[in-house]
Amino acid sequence: xxxxxxxQSLPFHVPLIDGEDxxxxxxxxxxxxxxxxxxxxxxxxxxxxxxxxxxAVAVNSGTAALHLxxxxxxxxxxxxxxxxxxxxxATAEVVAYFKARPVLVDCSPDSFNIDPTEVExxxxxxxxxxxxxxxxxxxxxxxxxxxIARASAVKLIEDAAHALPARHKGRMVGTIGDITCFSFYxxxxxxxxxxxxxxxxxEEYANRMRVMSLHGISKDAWKRYTTEGTWRYEILDAGYKxxxxxxQAALGLRQLAKCQGMWECRMALAERxxxxxxxxxxxRVPLVSNDVQHARHLFVILVDPDVLRIHRDLVIxxxxxxxxxxxxxxxxxxxxxxxxxxxxxxxxxxxxxxxYFERCISLPLYPGMADDDADRVLEALRDIAQEFRR
Numbered sequence: 108x109x110x111x112x113x114x115q116s117l118p119f120h121v122p123l124i125d126g127e128d129x130x131x132x133x134x135x136x137x138x139x140x141x142x143x144x145x146x147x148x149x150x151x152x153x154x155x156x157x158x159x160x161x162x163a164v165a166v167n168s169g170t171a172a173l174h175l176x177x178x179x180x181x182x183x184x185x186x187x188x189x190x191x192x193x194x195x196x197a198t199a200e201v202v203a204y205f206k207a208r209p210v211l212v213d214c215s216p217d218s219f220n221i222d223p224t225e226v227e228x229x230x231x232x233x234x235x236x237x238x239x240x241x242x243x244x245x246x247x248x249x250x251x252x253x254x255i256a257r258a259s260a261v262k263l264i265e266d267a268a269h270a271l272p273a274r275h276k277g278r279m280v281g282t283i284g285d286i287t288c289f290s291f292y293x294x295x296x297x298x299x300x301x302x303x304x305x306x307x308x309x310e311e312y313a314n315r316m317r318v319m320s321l322h323g324i325s326k327d328a329w330k331r332y333t334t335e336g337t338w339r340y341e342i343l344d345a346g347y348k349x350x351x352x353x354x355q356a357a358l359g360l361r362q363l364a365k366c367q368g369m370w371e372c373r374m375a376l377a378e379r380x381x382x383x384x385x386x387x388x389x390x391r392v393p394l395v396s397n398d399v400q401h402a403r404h405l406f407v408i409l410v411d412p413d414v415l416r417i418h419r420d421l422v423i424x425x426x427x428x429x430x431x432x433x434x435x436x437x438x439x440x441x442x443x444x445x446x447x448x449x450x451x452x453x454x455x456x457x458x459x460x461x462x463y464f465e466r467c468i469s470l471p472l473y474p475g476m477a478d479d480d481a482d483r484v485l486e487a488l489r490d491i492a493q494e495f496r497r
């Protein structure tokens with residue numbers, strides 16, 4: 108745990124980049140091989156081993172991983188994919204890439220993950236897949252979702268952008284659904300700056316994603332520039348430019364080696380927050396199921412409008428004035444103009460998600476935070492609760 112004194116301005120997130128991370132990237136720069144190559148292969152193998160998956164395919168974003176996953180299962184125009192409205196744009200926009208329909212559903216009022224009952228009601232003859240999002244790092248109710256998927260003969264593609272390392276009933280996220288998609292964006296639990304990974308037990312899916320991640324060129328196309336490869340290659344399909352670089356993979360390998368330690372730091376900070384908020388009735392903390400390992404990517408609080416006389420937006424502003432960075436995860440998709448104009452969604456359609464959105468604040472949470480930093484956030488929340496109490 109870090110023990111530095113809180114700085115004047117506390118950001119929402121700071122990635123933990125140390126000297127060894129930097130040296131790993133510099134070593135790749137000095138090697139002369141900076142794009143997709145041996146470091147990417149090593150990162151894929153190490154990541155697969157870490158989560159316990161048979162295959163891992165490295166790509167340049169979590170969005171790319173989701174796109175390739177849907178391609179691998181054969182999503183096509185006119186198909187439907189069920190997913191939560193409470194998620195980031197990427198989860199649904201990749202469905203639209205195929206001219207398929209994103210079928211939005213509401214979330215559960217406890218963990219704010221996708222509601223399996225709503226998923227079951229949304230399944231039709233056109234449904235090709237379900238995309239559960241492990242919101243904030245809390246695994247979804249995967250046993251129920253698996254049962255629904257099996258009964259409906261649809262695929263389960265997990266959006267695990269928040270969920271490394273997370274477990275559901277002892278099983279590591281990354282080994283449960285048909286394909287699991289991770290993000291290594293700058294704010295995620297491990298980072299490569301930009302990047303992502305898809306894991307699967309299905310060799311056919313893995314091969315398809317690998318080929319489509321680099322222009323649809325036959326497997327291990329990057330080797331054509333090495334002594335192991337040949338200049339001759341075959342284009343098997345119209346693919347994409349989604350490959351990760353060795354520069355990013357070098358950082359990813361170092362981050363992966365620290366993943367457990369960084370998770371332990373976040374867990375300790377989250378527990379400090381939880382204990383500090385127990386006596387503050389102005390704010391509520393979402394429940395954590397006792398059968399999961401929470402990745403603690405985010406620590407979310409909910410403003411109680413019956414206790415405070417100011418709206419969530421003003422709570423955020425009060426925290427900002429005290430030098431504390433926050434964020435909001437997420438504006439539900441059905442409230443955005445595109446989803447209303449293109450797909451006919453409307454405000455009021457998903458009341459649990461809307462009620463959550465009007466009240467939620469994501470507090471600073473990252474492994475380099477000091478205990479003093481967390482205490483400073485708690486002190487600010489106490490001040491706000493006292494000053495603006497009804």
